Amino acid sequence: MAASGAAQSAPLSDRVVAYRIEGVYNAKTHALDATEILTYTNKTGTTLDRFPFHLYLNAFQPKSTWETEAKRIGQRDTTEESARWEDKHYGSNEVKSLEIVGAGDVTKQMKFVSPDDGNVDDRTVFEIVPPKPVKPGESIQFKIHFVAKFPEVVARSGYKRDFLMAGQWFPKVGVFLNGAWNCHQYHATTEFFADFGTFDVKLTLPAKWNVGASGVQTGARDNGDGTQTVSFHAEDVHDFAWTTDPATIVVEDSIKLSSRTVKIRMLMQPAHMASAPRYMAALKGAMRKFDEWIGPYPYPQITVVDPAHGASAAGGMEYPTLITADTSWWMPKSVLIPELTVEHEFGHQYWYGMVATNEFEDAWMDEGINSYVQVKVMDALYGKTTSYVNSRLYTLGQRGAYLTDYAPVADLDPLSRKGWLFVDDGSYDAISYSKSALMMVTLESLIGEKTVMHGLHEYFERYKFKHPNPADFTAAMNEAVGQNLDWYWKQSIYGTETLDDCILKAGSERVDWYSKAPEEKGVTVYHNEVIVQRKGTFELPVVLEAKFDDGSTVREHWDGKDRWHRFVWDRKAKLVSAEVDPEHGYWLDRDRYNNSWTEKADRRASGKVAGYWTLLTQWLEQALSWLA
Numbered sequence: 001m002a003a004s005g006a007a008q009s010a011p012l013s014d015r016v017v018a019y020r021i022e023g024v025y026n027a028k029t030h031a032l033d034a035t036e037i038l039t040y041t042n043k044t045g046t047t048l049d050r051f052p053f054h055l056y057l058n059a060f061q062p063k064s065t066w067e068t069e070a071k072r073i074g075q076r077d078t079t080e081e082s083a084r085w086e087d088k089h090y091g092s093n094e095v096k097s098l099e100i101v102g103a104g105d106v107t108k109q110m111k112f113v114s115p116d117d118g119n120v121d122d123r124t125v126f127e128i129v130p131p132k133p134v135k136p137g138e139s140i141q142f143k144i145h146f147v148a149k150f151p152e153v154v155a156r157s158g159y160k161r162d163f164l165m166a167g168q169w170f171p172k173v174g175v176f177l178n179g180a181w182n183c184h185q186y187h188a189t190t191e192f193f194a195d196f197g198t199f200d201v202k203l204t205l206p207a208k209w210n211v212g213a214s215g216v217q218t219g220a221r222d223n224g225d226g227t228q229t230v231s232f233h234a235e236d237v238h239d240f241a242w243t244t245d246p247a248t249i250v251v252e253d254s255i256k257l258s259s260r261t262v263k264i265r266m267l268m269q270p271a272h273m274a275s276a277p278r279y280m281a282a283l284k285g286a287m288r289k290f291d292e293w294i295g296p297y298p299y300p301q302i303t304v305v306d307p308a309h310g311a312s313a314a315g316g317m318e319y320p321t322l323i324t325a326d327t328s329w330w331m332p333k334s335v336l337i338p339e340l341t342v343e344h345e346f347g348h349q350y351w352y353g354m355v356a357t358n359e360f361e362d363a364w365m366d367e368g369i370n371s372y373v374q375v376k377v378m379d380a381l382y383g384k385t386t387s388y389v390n391s392r393l394y395t396l397g398q399r400g401a402y403l404t405d406y407a408p409v410a411d412l413d414p415l416s417r418k419g420w421l422f423v424d425d426g427s428y429d430a431i432s433y434s435k436s437a438l439m440m441v442t443l444e445s446l447i448g449e450k451t452v453m454h455g456l457h458e459y460f461e462r463y464k465f466k467h468p469n470p471a472d473f474t475a476a477m478n479e480a481v482g483q484n485l486d487w488y489w490k491q492s493i494y495g496t497e498t499l500d501d502c503i504l505k506a507g508s509e510r511v512d513w514y515s516k517a518p519e520e521k522g523v524t525v526y527h528n529e530v531i532v533q534r535k536g537t538f539e540l541p542v543v544l545e546a547k548f549d550d551g552s553t554v555r556e557h558w559d560g561k562d563r564w565h566r567f568v569w570d571r572k573a574k575l576v577s578a579e580v581d582p583e584h585g586y587w588l589d590r591d592r593y594n595n596s597w598t599e600k601a602d603r604r605a606s607g608k609v610a611g612y613w614t615l616l617t618q619w620l621e622q623a624l625s626w627l628a
């Protein structure tokens, strides 16, 4: 089905899959009865003799891998309530029949598999062996009758009263990558990975209910029986999500970007209308910055879904050309959670949406790079130190929030860990999001802010619609910035090295310490000494700034490879202060309170005040930990 006028001119992606799905949604049982026709074109260059599919909603069953892991390591929606099993938590994707067009019904041949953990009770992946292998260049068509039963909202999907956020709701084929199928089970911490293609989705649901979806709306008709049928088309995307709610208020606008005008459609909860202008301003600001720094947004529309009260587990999530926001009726203007959420989720349109890395295996390539650009966009739009909290008594920027998150778990898991293998959900979050952002921020100190952004732009242009892996990223960055940064990537991506440079000792003593002559300013020569210790294991060049009582300042450099280094100055002035990282750019440094020494510091007082702010920052960081 062609999209009406809004279609793009030429395919942007390789369009491996074409999904046509028609479903009827029962708003009372929160179930969708649907038929999916998937045309898969074999562009792998290899003959394919089996096909794995995700059935994500089967994660919400007591013995699933998702629930087992959520009990063990946590998941981002964990609440008191979800700690005990209740029937409303149940979700499922039930395949009623599966036919390979031209080869007949193969439902009985469906086999559930658990490639990651061997859990025989997990039903989130099944495989089918077609009677005839599919040769390179050939297509195969699957016709699947399925019922999607949504849980009360959990992990970004489900209902709350009449509100529904339908994510990961249909049988989705895996990705054939590097000579093998990549089709992981649904894990408590992991997100998703799929091939690009087209989606034509036709939904029948209660008449007059507002509907939002990936892509653009291509038709709507009132069936005269209390239902309506709405159709949507999306292309060059790898997933499709939709939402419905009778109560929402639709706010529409558009934005003119370098390559095209993009329609903005927001589905707002009436009680949240105060946040509508906040969402809109953040979205437009983010769209302009991405257009300027990273590349053009190629799609005709972006849809923002504001989840119902009590459904914030559906908030803060990205789907292609559709994002979910989060706010509450009481959200103060000084706490920028609505802005930050919209910025973050829009940013995913680039890294998750277009670059489309494997979120199961390389979560940081999406969440982390996105979190770094979030720092830059939020700095530009709302101020470097005020972009998270901006009140008279307290301000907080993105960097400080990330460091509070990262510092306590800095040496547990490397960025390169597969998403479901982290020690717990807290480490997954702190490493995938916060550490990656801080790694890129710290890189600015080494190669320059503009150079890092230029590298990301080049990486985006080279790998959009291509599913790059970490080696592709580091090679593209090295090339774009004209430097081999492998020594840096090795420690920050593949290692758990931690950075903690500190002033171990500092002070001055007159050179003629044995002399009985009185000290005389400008005449007496002092032996000034600072010892910098590399307390962590990360090797990074160190810059030390020392200030003297004659008003002079010196900056010294050390390669940061040994465990400590002594700096010495014999001069007619006394040391008054010393600081490592004087530009405050090494945000990977897990303890910034030991970076400086002052002759007259009242360390206890400043430490105590800092402690209060740390507590508040930790609380605020917690408030954001559900961001996906």
Ligand SMILES: [Zn+2]
Binding pocket: 344, 348, 367, 370, 627, 628
């Ligand atoms: Zn995210």
